Amino acid sequence: MKKFIVDRRKFLRSFFYALLSFQLIYVFVRLLKIKIPQNTQSDLYDAGDISFFENGKMYPFGSAHFFLHRFEDGGFIAVSSKCTHLGCAVQLKADSLQLECPCHASAFNSKGEVLSPPASRPLDYYPIVFKDGKVLVNIAHPVRRNKFEQAQIKYI
Numbered sequence: 001m002k003k004f005i006v007d008r009r010k011f012l013r014s015f016f017y018a019l020l021s022f023q024l025i026y027v028f029v030r031l032l033k034i035k036i037p038q039n040t041q042s043d044l045y046d047a048g049d050i051s052f053f054e055n056g057k058m059y060p061f062g063s064a065h066f067f068l069h070r071f072e073d074g075g076f077i078a079v080s081s082k083c084t085h086l087g088c089a090v091q092l093k094a095d096s097l098q099l100e101c102p103c104h105a106s107a108f109n110s111k112g113e114v115l116s117p118p119a120s121r122p123l124d125y126y127p128i129v130f131k132d133g134k135v136l137v138n139i140a141h142p143v144r145r146n147k148f149e150q151a152q153i154k155y156i
């Protein structure tokens, strides 16, 4: 009878440690999941069919706070409309591919590069994904940058 009680104690202790281990693993996995940014469907803004966008034109998406530019060679870039000086909303200058800030007159080209200060760095840009013939812009993850690089242009 005594042996049975000792075995039962051992069993309960082992069971307790196993349960504790599973709980720690669960918490650890949950923490990892929180730290890994993933593209959820709601992060991706559907800008429209790829075929809709003409080469050499820029399209404003005011409610999503970005401008989508399709270059002459067919590449795309989505630049934020938030000025890198103090955060005002830049506007597309009529009949041009230039973006201007109404607050302190910074200006940017279609790649988001600074043409005139006081802004000192390019507009942030948003990663683009092509899926099922659509242009999807990841508006949840703006990318801060200090200069324009060719790799920021996305091709089909």
Ligand code: FES
Pocket: 083, 084, 085, 086, 087, 088, 101, 102, 103, 104, 105, 106, 117, 118, 119
């Ligand atoms: S906020 Fe745009 S130039 Fe100052």
